[in-house]
Amino acid sequence: MTEPMIEPANNKKKAKAKVVKRAAGNAEQTKKNILSAAMHEFAEYGDSGARIDRIAARANANKSLIFRYFSNKEALYASALKEAYRQIRMGEEELELEQLEPYEAIRKLMRFTMEHYLKSPWFLRLLATENLRRGQTIENMEGIAGLQSPLITQLTKVLKRGEEMGLFRENVNPSNLYIIIASLFYFPISNVYTLPVVFGVDVGSSEWLEQHLRSSERMILAHLKK
């Protein structure tokens, strides 16, 4: 039992029209609270460092509810990881590259990527944790297909249009391009605590980040140019 247990409560929808309200509180809301608390906890402390008691406290729920709804710590972690991806992908869908002029679209994608990472440090932390686990969980996760980034679809169209307009060179692989763009922001943002010590550069400051964005834009656009 990895996840679901959808609507365990309202089993009697039998007769009438009645807004079915669950007995003694609201199970769905409790589950959401637990999931949200779990995301925070696993992002903050990693898989081994996360504590069920803290999750319960943060969710205003009792520990045994966690086990009732999510079976065990591992399954809760899996649910939290999946929910994290779901939320991130939802954010990505808001981006509308397709109407923009190709150069502008790439610039917007880059700024969006940077700001996305800055706004969701918990997501980067979960990613780091899952890779430290060697992808143990994501590999066996059902419904991973839905995790595919919607950015790639949009980027594919932008590249095609840019190519047709004679702006971009041919055969640019959208996934590889996006990996390069993501790389440029993932590294400084996820290593914000160690890089200043090692390179003496304050990669967390908005000045550095803005300058890095401008520099990266120039580099990527030149790289795409026909």
Place this chain on the structure above:
Amino acid sequence: MTEPMIEPANNKKKAKAKVVKRAAGNAEQTKKNILSAAMHEFAEYGDSGARIDRIAARANANKSLIFRYFSNKEALYASALKEAYRQIRMGEEELELEQLEPYEAIRKLMRFTMEHYLKSPWFLRLLATENLRRGQTIENMEGIAGLQSPLITQLTKVLKRGEEMGLFRENVNPSNLYIIIASLFYFPISNVYTLPVVFGVDVGSSEWLEQHLRSSERMILAHLKK
């Protein structure tokens, strides 16, 4: 009985001139074994997941020796992190960019960086762990000055020479350039378990990596060009 019991039998070696051997083993060697085992353990399981008992077992040492030599788990982690940086920096010093022609030097630096990450995954894992800890340990570490990457010194000279030769544009910041180069390899290598799921790209294969290196070289060199 955890494991060892080194030489329980030959208790009377009294006789003559003998190479001075310390009582029942060798403290320095034991310390090294513990440190090496700790690096492995913390890289593998993270800070919370690491287990003192496993470190003791791997080092063929008794648990209480760990506390005698390293005080506590946190201090052991700090020692392991510092040793990890020391080893990585030693490897970096072998790189000799200064005699090479500027373009060639940049190419060599890029390949070296990629291969360095591939050869030392435990270092990337320790970095990820330390950033999950928000740099708690590296910030309070004595002797961090010695951690500064020797690559920056070499790169500075390469850039200066390239500029004088009219090959590179002016005022390229060496640290920022190196951060870009490191980014391009850090992201795919440290996310090798999640990226294939999300982008359907096998970023761990040598084919992908070689192609990524070539593509990155072109991009970086164009970006540096006058």
Place this chain on the structure above:
DNA sequence: TTAAGATGTAACTAAGTAGTTAGTTGCAAA
């Protein structure tokens, strides 16, 4: 009102886990 199931809680347990302690062993100098 009551039955029954859904929802919630505190107390408990079994298995770890970091750190300590009291003592043993091996070596070399006196």
Place this chain on the structure above:
DNA sequence: TTTGCAACTAACTACTTAGTTACATCTTAA
């Protein structure tokens, strides 16, 4: 042989933690 000491060890302690259980309370339907 004796003594001093550093290296080493097994067993233990105090505490934490995932997971369980027995029980209480709430909601709805009959």
